[in-house]
Structures are given as C-alpha cells and as structure tokens.
Amino acid sequence: MRSWLRDHRRALRDAFTRLAASPFASLLSMLVIAIALSLPVALYLSLSQLQSFSRQLSSDPQVSIYLALDADNRDAAGVGQRLRSDPDVGDYRFIARGQALLDLKRSAGMSDVLDNLEHNPLPDAFVVTVRGNRPETLERLRDEAKGWPKVAHVQLDSEWVRKLDAALRLGRTAVAVLGALLAAALVAVTFNTIRLQILTRREEIEVSKLIGATNPFIRRPFLWFGALQGLAGGVLAWIIVALAIYLLNRDIAALAALYSTSFWLSGLSLPDGASLLGWSALLGWLGAWLYVTRHLWRIGAE
C-alpha cells in the first residue's frame, strides 16, 4: 500500500514536471479544454436559472378577466358575485380601470404617451387565483367567464410561462447533447496530448517495460497528466464562465428592468463548481487512459 502511494506521488510529481516543462503548449491545451467546457456550462447555468425564474412566475397561476369598456359598477359587482359563489376560486382582486392606468403610468414609464390619450383605454379587471392551481380548474374558469355578461376578454396568465418552460426544457436537452459532444472533444484533446507525450517518452516506456515495469506503473504518470490537464482546464472554464456572467449581468439586469422585473445570472455554486472540476479531471483521465492503454496494447502485441 505504501509502495502504491509512493508510486502515485512519484507519478503526480512527474506529471507536474511534464506540464511545467512545456508551459505554452500546456496552457494552449488547457485553454482548448476550458473553452470546450465553458460553453455548455454557461448555457446550462443560464437555462437552469431562467427555468427557476419562470417557475417563480408561474408558481401562482392567475386568470385575468377584463370587462367591456362600457361596463359599469353593477356589472363589475355581478362578476364579483359570480366569483365569490364559485367554490374553486381561492381569491380575487378587482382592479378598477383608473387604478390600472395609474399603475401603467408608474411601471412602464409611458406617462407622456398615456397623458396624451383622450380617454382611458383600459378596462376594469379581475385577477383571480384558484384553489389547487390545477390547470383544468383554470381552464374551466376561463371558459365560463368568457360567457358572463360584460366580460370582454379572459386570459390565463400562466400560459406564456408554460411555453417558456417548455422552450427551456428543449434548451436543456440541447445543452445536454452539446455537453456530451464537447466532453468527447475534451477526451480527444487529452488523447492527442498524451499521444505527443508518449512520442517523446517512447524510449522510457520501452526500457521500463524491459526492466520489469508493470502497465499500471507506466500508465500512472500519463493518467495524472491527463487528469491534471483536465482539472486545470476546468478551473479555467470556471473563471471564463464567472467573467462572462459578470460582463453579461449589467445588460441582463437592464433588460429585465424594462419588463418590470429583476433577473440576473449567478455564477457556479460550490457543488456545481466542484462537479465541473471533477468531471473535467475525470474526462482528462479517460482520454489519457484510452491512449496509453492502446499504446501499451500495441507494443505488447509487437
């Protein structure tokens, strides 16, 4: 066991030395790995945060009932009465057309445009939430309310969020496919780096085998090299993603403000970051293992 640990220590030291011996080439390989990793990681982060944002919005689905512009207080009271008598309605809020105009002026920054209007174009409205938030209840209420007197339009407010959620699910699948492809690219990069390493160490491998080195002994420094290179690529990818998010967040916040909401991207959490590093090291290790094993099999067969 001690001998095994000692051998790993030696292999790790050897891998560090080899990485440091050609810093420019090592850095280039790490950068290629980092770019290959940062793309799916950044997309994954954006999509997962957009998805949780959309879920927050859709956590309380609502039905908006807009009355006709000529509806009066009696008509509005009638709709209120119908809502109170519906056992599925959990809560409702009446927004008078005057209040709606005031809110619009405040939130959208369109007061100049709205001030120039001769009359208020907004209708009275009810915003209704239902018990249990079941889609079928929401849809039933929407369909019934459409037939009530002086109701001009009924809208299910969570619909666009559901569409966004579906689009994000599609995006996540696309990220998974892209991630798998770029993971294969990482393995290929390591495979090629190890191929070059072995070319320069062919003599050492041959002599070591002749004097009694086992395949694991020969393989170890290359595996550590691949894992270290992958790990360093993972660290660089983390930095690239953090920088990209920092640069994008100002514009994202400004865009979100235009929609009267606040949204920004957060960087990788510690568990996600650790997972990125773990996977990048593992993929580097795999690329190295594939090439060294193939090489040892070939020279063993010769």
Add this chain to the structure above:
Amino acid sequence: MISFSHVFKRYRSGFDALSDISITIDDGELVLIMGHSGAGKSTLLKLMAAIERPSSGTVLISGQNTVRLKAAALPFVRRRFGIVFQDHKLLHDRNVFQNVLLPLQIAGFDGRDAARRAHAALDKVELLAKEKAMPITLSGGEQQRVCIARAVVHRPAVLLVDEPTGNLDEAYARSIVGLFAAFHQHGVTVVIATHDRSVAELLPARIVQLGQGRIAA
C-alpha cells in the same frame, strides 16, 4: 535455475532465431553464450528474461514456466534479472543517478533506500562522481558502466549481459569483464552473450556455443 527444454523461436517474419534449444543454468553459475552475429544469442537472453516468449518448448525460471504465465505476471519475472543491453538503452533526458534509480522506482523502493542503493551501485562501477552527468556527455565505456549499475542496483539473482565489450578498447573491456567476475563471486548467476573470444580467456566460465540458432557444443 534457468531451464530451456526443446525451445524454438520463430519471428513473425518467418526467421528461425532458435531451434531445439535445451540448456540448464544453475544458480550461481557463470555462463558464456558464444557465437557469431545472428547466431541467436540475444534471442536466448530475451527468452531468459521473459522479454520474448518461445514459439514452442518450455522455459523454466526458478521452476516457473514463463510460457504459461499471464502477461501481467511477466514484469515480476523480469525484475529477477539485471540486464546489460548491447546498446545500453539509457534514458537521455535523465541524468546518470536517475537512470540507475529507475529499476528501484519500478520495484517500489522507498526514496531514501533507493538513493542509497543507487549511490552504492554507481560507486561499484566507479561513476559516483558523475551521478549528475547526462548520459550523452559520457564515453561509450562510461555509458556501459551506467548500464551495469542500473542492472545490478536492485540486486538481481541473475545478470544477463549482451555483447559487453562490443565497442570498447581492450583495457576498458578487461575492466568491464572484471566487474562481471566480481558479481559472480558474490553469488550472482551471470550469463554473457558475446562473439568476443577474448572474454572467454578472461573468465572461468562454462561456454555454450551457438550457431544458426542451435547449440553447437
């Protein structure tokens, strides 16, 4: 003990390197395998060290049939041998000390113990002063000595030597052969493959004559 029984070796090219070789080398023996170039001396050494496998026949190393051993077990058989290669096979990106250290690292020796043994081996071949030199800066004879130090550093039971005096002048060749005699006196089995008849005059060894892959006498 090394024992060959009706061993044949045919390479993929179809060349028959060895034909019907039967030979036994006892522990502590000093044996010279003699023959001209292409006689099969190097192949015989490679079969002894389990570097090559015979096409047919039996090779026993300390009672173990190397033909039946799994590939994963062969490195451990090889560690019982110290091999002095004809072309030295030194690693030119490592210094003399690191070259000699390699078999000890492979065998899993502790760092301090390994360093002590490597220094002792270099001292034995009188190259301690050049432990930090790179092999390329050494003469052919010195490279030969580094190769010998690497072969004996892990104290193998058997020393296999391929053409030790090939490119050396007579005085240097004499001193190198003297080293093998000294190892033999310490109980190491020494098998030397050479075409150089003067080696036979310097060593009290059993001579096995090879010719066209067969034992001639």
